[in-house]
Amino acid sequence: MEFVILAVVIAVAVIGAVAGLVVSGRRRRELPPKATAPVITAPKAPAEPRPEPQVGDEAAPPVEVPVQTVEEIELPPVVEAPALEVPEPTAGRLIRLRSRLSRSQNSLGKGLLTLLSRERLDEDTWEEIEETLLVADVGVKPTQELVERLRTRVKVLGTRTPAELRALLHEELVLLIGEDVDRTLHTAKHGDGRPAVVLVVGVNGVGKTTTSGKLGRVLVADGRKVVFGAADTFRAAAADQLQTWGERVGARTVRGPEGGDPASVAFEAVKEGIAEGADTVLVDTAGRLHTKTGLMDELGKVKRVVEKHGPVDEVLLVLDATTGQNGLVQARVFAEVVDITGIVLTKLDGTAKGGIVIAVQRELGVPVKLIGLGEGADDLAPFEPAAFVDALIGE
Numbered sequence: 001m002e003f004v005i006l007a008v009v010i011a012v013a014v015i016g017a018v019a020g021l022v023v024s025g026r027r028r029r030e031l032p033p034k035a036t037a038p039v040i041t042a043p044k045a046p047a048e049p050r051p052e053p054q055v056g057d058e059a060a061p062p063v064e065v066p067v068q069t070v071e072e073i074e075l076p077p078v079v080e081a082p083a084l085e086v087p088e089p090t091a092g093r094l095i096r097l098r099s100r101l102s103r104s105q106n107s108l109g110k111g112l113l114t115l116l117s118r119e120r121l122d123e124d125t126w127e128e129i130e131e132t133l134l135v136a137d138v139g140v141k142p143t144q145e146l147v148e149r150l151r152t153r154v155k156v157l158g159t160r161t162p163a164e165l166r167a168l169l170h171e172e173l174v175l176l177i178g179e180d181v182d183r184t185l186h187t188a189k190h191g192d193g194r195p196a197v198v199l200v201v202g203v204n205g206v207g208k209t210t211t212s213g214k215l216g217r218v219l220v221a222d223g224r225k226v227v228f229g230a231a232d233t234f235r236a237a238a239a240d241q242l243q244t245w246g247e248r249v250g251a252r253t254v255r256g257p258e259g260g261d262p263a264s265v266a267f268e269a270v271k272e273g274i275a276e277g278a279d280t281v282l283v284d285t286a287g288r289l290h291t292k293t294g295l296m297d298e299l300g301k302v303k304r305v306v307e308k309h310g311p312v313d314e315v316l317l318v319l320d321a322t323t324g325q326n327g328l329v330q331a332r333v334f335a336e337v338v339d340i341t342g343i344v345l346t347k348l349d350g351t352a353k354g355g356i357v358i359a360v361q362r363e364l365g366v367p368v369k370l371i372g373l374g375e376g377a378d379d380l381a382p383f384e385p386a387a388f389v390d391a392l393i394g395e
Contacts, residue, residue, distance in 0.1 A: 084250045087221035087378055094371070094381040098391045108136045108354060109169075109393030116165045121154060137324040138355030142362055146176055170389050176358055177385040181367045185342070185382070186313040187219055187280045194310050195227070195273040196280045199266075199303060201338060202318035203330055207346040209238050211318050211372065212284040213245025214380035215344075218370075219280050220249045227276060229269025229283035230255040231262040231302060242284055248377070252276070262286050262298065263305040270309045296337045303338050314341050316369065321348040321356050328363050335364055344380075346372035354392055357383075 111132045118125055126147060133143040149172055157164060187196045200215070202208040209232060216226045228246045230239035230253055243253040254269040266283045273281035285302055306312055317340045319327040334340060343360055348371045357368050368383045 085217075085248045085377070087217040087249060089221050090218050090382055093378070094373075094384045094387045098387060108132065112169060113162070113165055113393060116150070116154070116160065116169065117162060121151075126151065133355060136355035137359055139359035139362060142176055142355075142358045146172055166393060169393055173389045173392065174385050177389070178361065178367070179385045181361075183342070183367045183369045183383055185369055187224060189279045190310070193274075193277065195270070195278045196313040197270055197273075197283065197306055197310070198280060198314040198316060199283050199285060199306070199312055199338070200316050200318060200344075201285050201299060201334055201340075204235065206318045206320040206323075207372065208232075208318045209235075209241050209284050210245075211316075211344055211346060211370075211380065212282055213242060214372070214377065215316075215370070216245060216251050216282055217249050217377060218380060218382075219282075220251065224279040225277070226251040227269060227273040227278045227281045228253040229266050229281060231265040231269070232284050232286045233258060233260045233262050233265060234286050238284070263302045266302050267305045267308065270306055274309065296333065299334075300337050315339060316342050316344050317366075318344045318346060319356075319360065321345045321354075321371075324356055325359070327356060328360060331360055331364055335366075340364060340366050342367060342369035344368075344370040344372065345383075349373040349379075354388070357388065 112129060115125055115129050115132065129150070130143055130147050133146060134140070138146070150168070153168055153172075154160060157168070185198075187198060189195055198215075200208055200212045202211075212228065216228060219226050226246075226249075228242050228251055230242045232238040232242075233256055236258070239253070239255040239258075243255065245251075246253040252272070254265065254272050256265040256268070262285060266285070269283055270281050272278075283302070283306065285299060303312060303315070315338050317331060317334050319331060321327070323330075331340070331343070343364070343366055345357060345360075345368055348354065357371075361367060370380055371383050371388075373379045373381060
């Protein structure tokens, strides 16, 4: 009996303990979660300033800097200025270039000699001679004059050996071209120290800027101090081209902004030439179309502005020999705007129309003073009638 009572007591105690655990767990689930306190981080203390060195403190070890010797230092390469070119002397230059001229002109000279050598010179033969001269751009009036003189002299000679015919033709052609015409280039400094001024004019494409550069070489070869004026401001790179020509022979180039006032550049070029004591100022003008009246008026303005320093000594008209009679149209218009003093015929080595020398002189009453015989820097030569005719008809 006592054992049963003890078991009941134990069972009641166990049941009570279990019930308490269940109630306790239920209450724990019903309570709100405990708030978590924020973590506060203390601010970092400012770094203490480095104490200033005091007298008696040990000095910090010096920083070692590597020292290079003169031999170890690499210097940039020295760019040497290009050596100035020494142009060929102008004396006898046309004779040296004679073979080049004769290669293109022999068809005219040999054609005339062949016709004149016929046993019978009838009207048909003389018409062929006229046609040959006209094709060579000698011009109508000069051709008629030459044929009449040849007809008269052939009748007087009677016999016509090849040597006699060559001498006859040579004499008549030189007479027609004009051996006694003054072809001097007025490029010497004036007595008052003012440089000679040369204007180079012409349409685009005739080789005007190149001719200006080559003429500068001709003058330097003759011992002249030259200043270039790049007044062709409307053609891209024209000033660069002229400056390159000048640098090759030691001539200074005065230039302005692209599209600037050509007259202003020309004026400054002459002004600089006076200041530097130059012998000659070469002004390369804009290569305008001769059909544009306004543009031609501006060329006249260039001349008037330059003349504020003094008179212009030379106005050289550059003509392309391959254009033949079309070049005469250009020559007439330019002659109305400026007083042309001389003709420069370029590309004469590339045409058999050497008669343009005679035609243009007759048209303008102005002598051919220079001829261009190729693309080389020294292929511009003073015009010499006798040497030209020798190349025209051969030996």
